[in-house]
Amino acid sequence: MNVRVFQTLLKRELGFYLTTLTGYVILSMVMFLIGLSLLTVILAYNGRAMDAPLTEAFYATPFFWFIVLLACPAITMRSFAHEKSTGTYEALMTTPVSNLQIVFSKFLASWIFYGLMWLPLWGFMVWLGQFFNDPEYLDAGIVGGTALGVMLLGGLFLAIGCLASVATKSQLIAAMLALTLEMVLFMLSFVIELLPDQSGWQATLFGHICLFDHMGDFVRGIINGSHLIFYFTGTGLFLFLTWRWVESRK
Amino acid sequence: MIEVEQLTKRYAGHTALRALSFSVKKGQIVGFLGPNGAGKSTTMRIMSTFMPPTSGRIQIAGYDVARKPMEVRKRIGYMPENNPLHLDMRVEEYLRFRAGLKGVSADRLRTRLGEVLELCDLTNVKRKIIGQMSKGYRQRVGVADAILHQPEVIILDEPTIGLDPHQVRLFRKLISSLATEHTVLLSTHILSEVELTCDRILILHDGKLLADDSKETIHRRLGSLTHVVAEIAAPWEGLSQSLEAMPSIADFKMEDLKHGFLKCHLTARDEIDIRPLLFEEIKHRGWTLRELTRQQPALEDLFVHLTHVRPNQKDV
Structure with missing residues (x-):
């Protein structure tokens, strides 16, 4: 892989997020929702003792899934669809750059932007940390675990978004498609609760793909190997499918 | 390459x-x-x-x-x-x-x-x-x-x-x-x-x-599509006969203009420039010539000729 070419691509992709209005609209919306969720947490625990880590309290607000489910399609919708609709895709695809580099640079840029988008949360955590005496409720491990979970979940959703974006010329359709696929995954996370038999293979399967279980562990600072495998393989699978889609141009 | x-x-x-x-x-x-x-x-x-x-x-x-x-x-x-x-x-x-x-x-x-x-x-x-x-x-x-x-x-x-x-x-x-x-x-x-x-x-x-x-070849091909326009004051019959008699003219059309002038559209045989020949013929007959122009066909004519698509349809 040619590093300089990859840097050029990555810089361009990130540049687009950071120099156009789209990027800032997403950033401000997410910042607003993060603020709202922390306000909810502060009001809920006002005058009461904490009974769970701060990150878990934040995760328990309805805003967490709202942010992830909505921001990811908004970030990735343009990555391929925009280039296809304006025709710059053809100009890109006829330069001596491999398809793998193109897919990976678009994914990585969206992931970095996604990471930036969450920065206010960590800022709030640090600020609130000053008021905590008990490390059980907020320490580096808990925040680190949460950050890892947020990034892994985002990686998976962004990979889904890349696939949705490569499949169409319309950014709107790409966003809707990504949201639908993410919602399917989100809904499948509820299945485990509905199963009458909690010991069968179905329970094991749905337990593995239950996003709530994963995040529930991450926000408590628990990093489980099987969760990591789930996110790595899932993200890899969707990126592979995206790459195959790019390759199959006829 | x-x-x-x-x-x-x-x-x-x-x-x-x-x-x-x-x-x-x-x-x-x-x-x-x-x-x-x-x-x-x-x-x-x-x-x-x-x-x-x-x-x-x-x-x-x-x-x-x-x-x-x-x-x-x-x-x-x-x-x-x-x-x-x-x-x-x-x-x-x-x-x-x-x-x-x-x-x-x-x-x-x-x-x-x-x-x-x-x-x-x-x-x-x-x-x-x-x-x-x-x-x-x-x-x-x-x-x-x-x-x-x-x-x-x-x-x-x-x-x-x-x-x-x-x-x-x-x-x-x-x-x-x-x-x-x-x-x-x-x-x-x-x-x-x-x-x-x-x-x-x-x-x-x-x-x-x-x-x-x-x-160059395209231009030569276009040459065969070249035609000449002439306005001549002459009797219809006489002009028609002398044009028919000229071997270098492949085809012609005439129309009557006012004041005794006839407008002729002439197509040359091969790539001959028929203008001097025509001028000599008119001088010889004692007729009056008021216009003699060669109309360069555009590539468009050749294109139409090759594709049989009318120009106004080429964008369809």
Whole structure:
């Protein structure tokens, strides 16, 4: 892989997020929702003792899934669809750059932007940390675990978004498609609760793909190997499918 | 430089190219001419490695486009149809980005960028945002991008579409200046454009090659379509008889103008210039001549002649 070419691509992709209005609209919306969720947490625990880590309290607000489910399609919708609709895709695809580099640079840029988008949360955590005496409720491990979970979940959703974006010329359709696929995954996370038999293979399967279980562990600072495998393989699978889609141009 | 052999491209439901074959030598400017839907863009897209052919093959600078796409991409500068650019970027920024993708080294780019900006007359606008520039400037940015890495072959798909006549003239100059170093292939459906810019003209219709000729041959072919208009004060019968008697006139039509003049539309046999002969005949008969002009047929006439498509239908 040619590093300089990859840097050029990555810089361009990130540049687009950071120099156009789209990027800032997403950033401000997410910042607003993060603020709202922390306000909810502060009001809920006002005058009461904490009974769970701060990150878990934040995760328990309805805003967490709202942010992830909505921001990811908004970030990735343009990555391929925009280039296809304006025709710059053809100009890109006829330069001596491999398809793998193109897919990976678009994914990585969206992931970095996604990471930036969450920065206010960590800022709030640090600020609130000053008021905590008990490390059980907020320490580096808990925040680190949460950050890892947020990034892994985002990686998976962004990979889904890349696939949705490569499949169409319309950014709107790409966003809707990504949201639908993410919602399917989100809904499948509820299945485990509905199963009458909690010991069968179905329970094991749905337990593995239950996003709530994963995040529930991450926000408590628990990093489980099987969760990591789930996110790595899932993200890899969707990126592979995206790459195959790019390759199959006829 | 470019070898196209038996190139065929089928889409679901229709065939865009049917066994197309031709070759282009180094340093030529070749014009690809044909109505919309003739297969010009398809051929160029296959050449640029954007799409694979259904069958047949193309070699550019000795590399097969299907087997060695990366090698081909390093050697071509391609401007796709409608000249897609990143409208949010500035001219210089865009060219730097494209140079990065094309593997132009930072050292090389330092001198090359200035050269290209100068050549395409973009130096004064290099800090402008592409989206805020006029079509003519954008087109030049597209060409600047195509020549940035000094490719051996430059492929331009409809480069002058949407330009005003002044911009087209500037553009033609730019293309001609490129021919010294590069082989240029450009497509258009404007006939006068290829006539002025290209050394060689390929006429494409319905996925097939109708003609492949040098500009001179095309002009000779056009010669056979030349006709002469004359306005002569003469009796209808007498003029008609003497025109019929002239062996170098293949065909003629006459119409009666007022004040005793007759307007004749004459088609010459072969490539003979019939004007002196006609003048001598009129002088000899003692008639009066008030107009004698040769009407150069446009390439359009030849095109219509070859494709049997009426000019007003060529865009359909």
